[in-house]
Amino acid sequence: MLSRLAHLFTRTAEVLSTLAFAAMFVLFLAGIFARYVLGKPLAWSDELIMVIFLWVVFLTEAFVITEREQVTFDGLYDLVGERARRAIQAAGALAIGVMFLVALPTVFDFVTFLWRERTNALQWRLDVVYFCFVVYWASVVVRAAFKLVRLAGPNWRNEVTVASDGSANVLG
Amino acid sequence: MKDPVLWMCVAFVVFAMLRFSIALMMFSCGLVYLWASRQDIGLIVDQTLNSAFQLNVLLAVPMFILAGNVMNASTISERIWAAADAVIGRTRAGLGHVTVLMNVVISSMSGSAVSDAAGAGMVAIQMMRKVGNYPAGLAVAITAAASCLGPVIPPSIPMVIYAILSGASVGALFLAGVIPGLLMAVSLSVLIAWIGWRRNLPYGKSVTWRELPCVFARAAIPMTLPVVLLGGIWGGVFTPTEAAAVAAFWALLIGMFIYRNLGPKTLFAVFAVSARQSTVVMMLIVSSFIVNFALEREGVAAGLAGWIEHLNLSPLGFQLVVNVAFLILGTVLDGAVLLLVFVPVLLPAAKSLGIDLVHFGVVVIINFMIAQITPPYGLILFVLSALTGVPVREINREIWQFCVPLTVVLFLLVLFPAITLWLPWVFGYKG
Numbered sequence: 001m002l003s004r005l006a007h008l009f010t011r012t013a014e015v016l017s018t019l020a021f022a023a024m025f026v027l028f029l030a031g032i033f034a035r036y037v038l039g040k041p042l043a044w045s046d047e048l049i050m051v052i053f054l055w056v057v058f059l060t061e062a063f064v065i066t067e068r069e070q071v072t073f074d075g076l077y078d079l080v081g082e083r084a085r086r087a088i089q090a091a092g093a094l095a096i097g098v099m100f101l102v103a104l105p106t107v108f109d110f111v112t113f114l115w116r117e118r119t120n121a122l123q124w125r126l127d128v129v130y131f132c133f134v135v136y137w138a139s140v141v142v143r144a145a146f147k148l149v150r151l152a153g154p155n156w157r158n159e160v161t162v163a164s165d166g167s168a169n170v171l172g
Numbered sequence: 173m174k175d176p177v178l179w180m181c182v183a184f185v186v187f188a189m190l191r192f193s194i195a196l197m198m199f200s201c202g203l204v205y206l207w208a209s210r211q212d213i214g215l216i217v218d219q220t221l222n223s224a225f226q227l228n229v230l231l232a233v234p235m236f237i238l239a240g241n242v243m244n245a246s247t248i249s250e251r252i253w254a255a256a257d258a259v260i261g262r263t264r265a266g267l268g269h270v271t272v273l274m275n276v277v278i279s280s281m282s283g284s285a286v287s288d289a290a291g292a293g294m295v296a297i298q299m300m301r302k303v304g305n306y307p308a309g310l311a312v313a314i315t316a317a318a319s320c321l322g323p324v325i326p327p328s329i330p331m332v333i334y335a336i337l338s339g340a341s342v343g344a345l346f347l348a349g350v351i352p353g354l355l356m357a358v359s360l361s362v363l364i365a366w367i368g369w370r371r372n373l374p375y376g377k378s379v380t381w382r383e384l385p386c387v388f389a390r391a392a393i394p395m396t397l398p399v400v401l402l403g404g405i406w407g408g409v410f411t412p413t414e415a416a417a418v419a420a421f422w423a424l425l426i427g428m429f430i431y432r433n434l435g436p437k438t439l440f441a442v443f444a445v446s447a448r449q450s451t452v453v454m455m456l457i458v459s460s461f462i463v464n465f466a467l468e469r470e471g472v473a474a475g476l477a478g479w480i481e482h483l484n485l486s487p488l489g490f491q492l493v494v495n496v497a498f499l500i501l502g503t504v505l506d507g508a509v510l511l512l513v514f515v516p517v518l519l520p521a522a523k524s525l526g527i528d529l530v531h532f533g534v535v536v537i538i539n540f541m542i543a544q545i546t547p548p549y550g551l552i553l554f555v556l557s558a559l560t561g562v563p564v565r566e567i568n569r570e571i572w573q574f575c576v577p578l579t580v581v582l583f584l585l586v587l588f589p590a591i592t593l594w595l596p597w598v599f600g601y602k603g
Contacts, residue, residue, distance in 0.1 A: 061451050071195075133220065170287045
């Protein structure tokens with residue numbers, strides 16, 4: 001039941017991120033059309049695209065991207081056995097969870113403190129625009145906690161056998 | 173070295189061993205730095221979001237990713253393969269040469285080697301395995317090496333990122349990549365010819381004169397893509413970001429209305445994978461901002477520049493040292509860290525030595541590409557191994573020989589900057 005709910009949640013998040021990405025693309029084309037064909041550039045389109053993009057990036061990272069899609073250094077990890085891997089993963093998740101949790105209140109305060117500032121073109125409140133970052137930051141803590149639970153559970157071997165998949169890293 | 177930076181370096185090593193993903197690692201290193209230097213943690217938000225929000229050029233990255241994925245989903249790679257095969261396939265080790273030539277063409281439409289390897293590269297591997305009966309390791313190694321052309325021949329995602337970091341012009345960088353990319357292709361072909369002769373790789377089949385026009389006609393439409401993309405940028409019509417969006421749109425039109433192989437389902441998949449890939453890449457970029465902020469605030473780059481000045485290193489000597497260091501670091505570090513963290517630290521030194529930043533950028537990016545295919549840590553090797561099922565060990569046995577000609581080209585470019593800069597100069601770049 002719980003895993004089905006989680007699956008449904010991830011799937012919905014993926015559909016939303018895909019649609020938002022498509023919207024970004026359409027806005028891009030609309031902006032170009034307005035600028036070059038109609039001769040009347042849309043002042044707000046670039047900013048709106050950037051806002052959507054930030055939300056797509058941080059929320060996709062928070063809810064859609066799986067751990068195996070992340071780029072990691074596996075030099076040491078590949079050399080050791082299952083139990084050592086479990087220890088490495090647990091120590092990593094604990095370190096990330098604690099650090100991000102300690103920083104979370106400050107991150108939250110910093111973003112909410114921006115309520116007086118507004119974006120240039122759309123005049124949207126910056127705290128609202130940037131809130132995706134707080135969600136992302138909190139998601140890191142939650143994901144680390146879930147991972148610790150899974151590593152402590154009976155199926156911990158599933159956690160340490162997944163190979164990573166770097167094909168989403170198209171930076172180079 | 174000052175204490176907070178030292179703490180950050182220690183954290184970097186520890187977090188790497190604990191298998192942090194690179195984006196989380198950079199954020200965590202930023203946290204450690206801010207704690208160690210008793211600064212406000214909120215600076216992470218400030219550096220990540222305010223920097224990203226003001227960098228409109230960043231939006232070129234998702235658009236180039238989208239354009240590449242649209243191209244992979246329509247059958248553009250197969251058509252270009254057929255045309256390249258008709259040109260050069262009949263020679264000994266013909267399919268190896270065809271792979272290189274196909275990558276030259278695909279590179280002029282896509283900006284990422286990983287995406288080229290996973291898309292067009294899979295077509296090449298299949299042909300080399302099935303038609304040419306090449307050993308699996310060799311087929312994958314040829315494809316991995318040829319995919320390195322992707323970010324060197326424009327358009328290029330790492331060049332866009334480098335332009336943001338250095339302030340160099342994207343248009344000039346794109347022009348500067350053309351000749352080095354072609355040189356890399358020639359050097360790979362020379363090696364493939366030699367391997368073909370030594371290991372007796374088969375001749376490819378020849379295409380008759382009568383079939384030629386048809387094969388070329390099938391590839392002609394996709395060839396309009398680089399014309400729109402690069403012509404738009406160099407002609408000053410579009411900004412790189414707009415050009416990338418227009419190219420994606422163009423590829424979409426070709427796939428939907430001319431080839432008719434992009435249905436709603438495929439289209440959704442294309443956008444979904446583009447969103448994912450853009451996210452992974454953008455997380456790497458935005459998380460590096462806080463590390464760069466730390467290195468800048470602590471004066472690491474300026475200190476390095478001063479130290480290098482003190483060493484009386486010539487510009488050439490500096491570039492040789494940097495490139496040798498990058499080649500060594502590239503075997504174990506991910507290319508993203510080299511480009512996003514090490515390059516910004518080196519830029520002030522390069523500037524003060526009077527090195528042309530466009531030239532420096534092209535050289536560094538080629539080095540970064542070599543890093544992606546040098547074992548033990550080479551991202552492209554891992555991706556191709558995962559997609560083809562060929563064990564990394566088998567690929568590693570073959571790939572090292574391809575690193576040699578690419579490294580030779582790299583040092584040729586370092587020694588003779590005019591090779592890189594000639595084309596930008598012709599188009600009026602003053603550097």
